[in-house]
Amino acid sequence: MAAVDQRRSKGASFLLHATLIVASTIAVFPVLWILASSFKPANRIRSSEIKFIDQPTLENYRAVLTETEFPVWFMNSVVTAAFTMLFGVFMAASAGYALSRFNFPGRRSLMWTFLITQMFPVAILIVPIYTIMANLGLINTLTSLVIAYCTVAVPFCTWMLKGYFDTIPRELDEAAALDGLGPFQTFYRVILPLARPGLAVTMFYTFLTAWSEIAYATAFLQTKDKFTLGYGLQTFVPQFNQRWEYLTPSAILVLIPAALIFMYAQRHLVSGLAAGATKG
Amino acid sequence: MSIDTGTPPPPAPAKRSRLKDTAEKHWYAWAMVLPVVLVLGVLVLYPLARGIYLSFTDLNESNQREEICTKTLGGDEVCEPNPDAAGFVGLQNYVDIITGERGEFWLQLGNTLVWTAACVLFHYALGLGLAVLLNRHVRGRSIYRVLLIVPWAVPAFIAAFAWKFIFNERNGLANVLLKSVGLEPVQWFAERWSSLFTAIVANIWIGVPFMMVALLGGLQSISADLYEAAEMDGATAWQRFVNVTLPGLRPVSATVILLGTIWTFNMFPIIFLVTEGQPAGQTEILVTGSFRYAFEGIRQYALASAYGILILSMLVVFAVAYRKALSRQGEVW
Incomplete structure (x- = not known):
């Protein structure tokens, strides 16, 4: 033009x-x-x-870092998001590969399940998961949050990774098969190492989703020492006596790592989502 | 978002051996998807089934115990079944919701529709406008692009706090600006529509970059030959936009509008943090409303579950109708 x-x-x-x-x-x-x-x-x-x-x-900044529980919440958020990310990718990787390469009975319904889970409103799983966690005695623990976040993270990671595996030429699989590798070895020794950029981007996004979540955190956590950032920051600005002098520096400290990760990963997100969506 | 139909396994003479063949051929694929299937089953399908069941009960905070245990004088505990324990009530929750007996379903549905329509419309229109501008050879294009996607990089709850700060009634920037040009400050959260307006502004700000980036990708996939041909035929810039750009964007548009609608419909943090439902719950949308029924005041778990089922049903119906409408127009999607 x-x-x-x-x-x-x-x-x-x-x-x-x-x-x-x-x-x-x-x-x-x-x-x-x-x-x-x-x-x-x-x-x-x-x-x-x-x-x-x-x-x-x-x-x-000094006040928020030394006089409030902000550092504890920050660590809680890091731990929760990190475990969600590791668990999500670990569970999803082989499934993403199978969905990308093989046509097996059940594949179609699995793909549909992923699509429909993307439509789930917070409202639909939060109450049943809350009652299950209460029965297990897990309310007010970070474990309950990791479990709840996996309901979103696992399908999302599978979908993203499938999209990434689709971009890796099938000829590599065929070559590996000719060299006598079985499907599992092909996956772990040939394809997975090549998929490192895709894994990284998927992990980053899963991390960010958990980092920014507030509904489950608000519902499941009860004591200040267990809060994540998404809940903790709300306590700075209740309806009355709002402490914006605490909130503004915390917001910046929450935002900086998120924005850096996002800016690194964003170039790949749209193409990854689109690839997952169109290539069936 | 097309999904391949699996090629059916070759017909086999006897049923048993066919099953065996299928298992032999596909066992490794099944093994690979097994972890995800287990996770989905335990973490999604089981809670979903439980949620559906709960929506037919009257479970709330006061009747959730199945047993009542009392300490005897000797220090032992005696447990008896709770006579008032939650039980099956059929469609009662749904009837109460639809008739307005409990909850504010119609008000919240109205808010949700206004909220979704306004947000998606502005997301798409602004995203498309900016994508078209960025698709030209502009000096500093990559800088503009980075600046314009900043709202996407901000976690949604931080963005919500930022806008809540700006719309603060006492000394937020919005009112300070109004005062400085001689207008009356607005009590944003004292009235339903001005309160909803603040949340819609915040959400439009968050959502434009996604549309912009997705549509920019779509624009770049439209062949430049089409524009050249249109120009040779003497088409004006507007004609080229309507007859080349918009049709070329249709597949991308179809996907992002569907995704955008679902995401906005379910968007929790903005309403929850910016308006907090003020005034008096009048700006709740369905997802935030059901959250408050479940976890604030006297917790009405069953009511909230029924809300969840209704929301999901509406979205599924919408998605199916949307796909049908597209395929009727001959869209391959």
């Missing part, structure tokens, strides 16, 4: 950039506003003047 571009008038070019700049500003503004506020003293956060930088201080 280079020919089209050369004809673009100065006015059109200005409009194009103006639109993109306005849109980009809106896209980053709420994050910048939280970031700017996190450096303001508490009384300046409540001020009704619009100032981006106002008596900047690191006091809020």
Whole structure:
């Protein structure tokens, strides 16, 4: 479309950039506003003047890291998300491969199950899983969260990995078979090592989903020492006496690792999802 | 999202040997999917079945114990079956929901429909607009692209807090801005529609990047020859957009609109954190409403389960109807 571009008038070019700049500003503004506020003293956060930088201080960060349970919640979230991620990928890898390579009875219904689980509202599993966890005495544990997150993570990982395995040429499997490898050896020794980028991206996304989850965490956790970030941060801003001077720095500290992981992985997500969706 | 039908196994003379053949041929595939099937069975299907069962009972916080245990003088415990234990009540929960006896189903359904329609419409329109702009040769395109996907990288609950902060009634940025241009500050959460408006703004902000990236992928797969041919025929920019771009995007659009609708319908954190249902539960959507019935106040587990079943049924019906409508138009999908 280079020919089209050369004809673009100065006015059109200005409009194009103006639109993109306005849109980009809106896209980053709420994050910048939280970031700017996190450096303001508490009384300046409540001020009704619009100032981006106002008596900047690191006091809020110090307070959140030393005077609140934020570090505990952060660790709880890391542990929960990490176990969900490992369990999800570990369970899903071989199934993703089988769904990508073999036509077996039950394959079609399995694929449909994955699709339908993506439609499940939080509301449908949370009550039964809660009652099961209560019977098992697992309420208020991180284990119960990992188990609940796996209901989403396992089908999602299978779907993503199937999409990735689809992009690895089948000729490799055939070559491995000619060399006398059985299907399991082909999978573990030939295909799985090649699928490392796909595994990494899938793991990152599973991690992020668990990192950002709040419904199960709010329902299952009861004591402050067990909270994850998704629940803990809510306690900073109850209906009355909202402590935005705690919330803003915590939000930034939660966001930074998530955004870094996301930016690394995002290029592969859409193609992975699309591949899983279209190649059957 | 097409799914291959498995090729049927070759016909065999006797049923038993056919079963055996199938097992011999496919045992390794089955072994490979076994872990996932077990996880799905234990973690999804069993709770789902239990949820369906619960929706036909009257289980709540006060009648959940099956036995009542009392300590005797000697220190022993004597347990008796709880006479008021939860039991089977047939369709009572569903009747109560539909007639409005318990819960606010119709209000929440209305909110959910407005919420879903508004969000998906703006997600798609803004995502498409930005994708078209980014698909041109613009200086700084990769910088714009990174900036524009920032909202996607932010965990949804953090985004919810950011917008709650901006719409704070006392000194949030939105009201400060209104005051600075001489307007009255708005009590955002005092009224149903202004409260819902804040949540919709927040969710539009979150959801545009996904649409943009997906549609950008779709745009890049449209052959440049088509545009050249259209131009040779003297088509204007608008005509090219309507007759080349939009039809070329149809497969991607069909998928992302379906996904977007399902995701928005089920979107929990934004309403839950931004409006918190204010004023007085009037801005709850179905998923947040059922969560509050299950875990706030007197916990009505059975009612919440029935909500879950209703929500899933609506989504399944919608997805099936959507696919039918597309295939009637000759879409291969």
